Amino acid sequence: MAQGQLDPAQEASQIWTAASQVLKFSEVLTPRDKGWLSGITPEAVFGNTIVLSVSSRAAQEAVQSDLSQPLLDALRLVSGQDMIPAIKIVQNKSAEQQHVQEESPSLSKADDGTPASSAAAYTASQPIPTDPVDQFAKAQSNERTDQASPTQTTAPNPEASQAQTTAVTGAYVPQSFANQNYNNQPFAEDPYAVANNQTGSQPTQQSFPTSPFPMGQNRIERDPETHLNKSATFDTFVPGDSNRFARTVALTVAEGSGRDYNPLCIYGSSGLGKTHLLNAIGNYALVKDPNLKVRYVTSEEFTNEFIEALQDPNRSQGQIAEFNRRYRQVDVLLIDDIQFLGGKEATLDQFFHTFNALHDANKRIVIASDVAPMNLKGFEQRLISRFDSGLTVDVKPPDMETRVAILRMMAAMNRVNIPNDVFDLIAERFTENIRELEGALTRVTAVASLNNQPVTRTLAEHTLQDYFATDVEVKPTDIITQVAKYFHLTFDDLVGRTRTKNIALARQIAMYLAREMTSMSLVDIGEVFGGRDHTTVMHAYTRISNEMQEKREIYNYVMELTIRLKNPQSN
């Protein structure tokens, strides 16, 4: 069997660590079900099969019955593909221990927190299977003879497994996750404590090792054809009162049953999930019908493509025709940040014709904007009334419960263990913008990771305290002055055109801080920085956010400057 580049054991361990985190806060599993999780040891991944070992037939049966569907869902969520768990029994314990295990699965957890059926025990006594087909053959033979041999590996009943797998793929939004209430679940807690009703107990420091991969290092990867961010799906969109209606309508449009909602306009302030919903619509529409032509585009990209098409004087007719063909053949057009088209007359005119062509052909159009269509500036009335002819929904800042749920999900997706009180701390303080909420969790995790410390409330408070030291109104000019001083540069260096490395870095940090510390739009920030385009500001913001995760130096610059700006008297 062909093996992937990753070590099968390592891959299994990575996948299982993430999947078990997801399962720990599943609503459909009882504490007893969750107790079985600690007795499962990941062994190896072969293709789309993950070999998991358990220590008893009872555990195997539990995994194949009550845990089966949630397990399939969790494996799919964390690995991005349908995976088949092959459950192997490794009897490496005395009959008495096993009896205890069967009576109370949660007790199978060893004192050091590792599952009782450890990988070491497995490798010492049992060779890692080299061919899952062979394992299934063995499994089936074991099922027939019904004898629990020391190494029994079974896939779930092939028919049931097939049905379950199909259900996950067909439904796409696995119900156990889509309806998941990520709140009120002791996500980071030990199943032992859960089973013993000790949910209120505070975790010890050792309980929360930090991931070597801090949050936020996952770069957004866009599909080259559709431009969709494949990880922005309905699965990863946490519903709450603030966005439930928008999410429901988006799902309807994605399913293709929302004819009256064309176009769908989603509006709301920055960082509240509009882009996420657009991508989720595109991704889900493609799951329902892979033959659809879906296109996600920001208004900036639309403009650039249009300008490019116009620019070649010799071929402009052909280029425009190609531009029109590209856009008018799409079945689902998702256009983001439409407000940036305001005032761009030629592009708006082109967009108007594209819109009409698609609308007349009953193709789906979804638009995201920071204001309701009627408040769009620099748009002709004819276009606004087209937008108004469909359905307009808004997304609002999430409530506390939703914020905590979002943080839990982000931590689970990034495979980091975060104590509940840290979730609460961050959710209490970041109320208006989910990007900032995510950023705070990223910062806390990054600090812990860089210092090789566990994430604790104390660490989180320390990391975030200076951020909230005062309610001082920070002006962009103060930011530029302070950053210039910090890097021994001048104000003019930062707003000027020089691109030497140190000036460019200082400028990007200043833009990042302006985005983080003021309520100014990207366009306005660009203006302050010498009339730069908003995409330059966005690029600077993304770059510094990413570098803060990777380079202590950059993180320290931003933190120190934040403190100075929040405490002007200390300068």
Ligand SMILES: Nc1ncnc2c1ncn2[C@@H]1O[C@H](COP(=O)(O)OP(=O)(O)OP(=O)(O)O)[C@@H](O)[C@H]1O
């Ligand atoms: N309900 C949600 N559940 C999970 N993650 C969310 C949710 N809403 C937003 N996010 C995440 O928050 C971040 C910001 O969201 P997004 O980019 O969609 O906001 P936006 O409204 O488009 O902002 P902007 O107007 O600035 O472009 C993203 O990482 C997104 O995945």
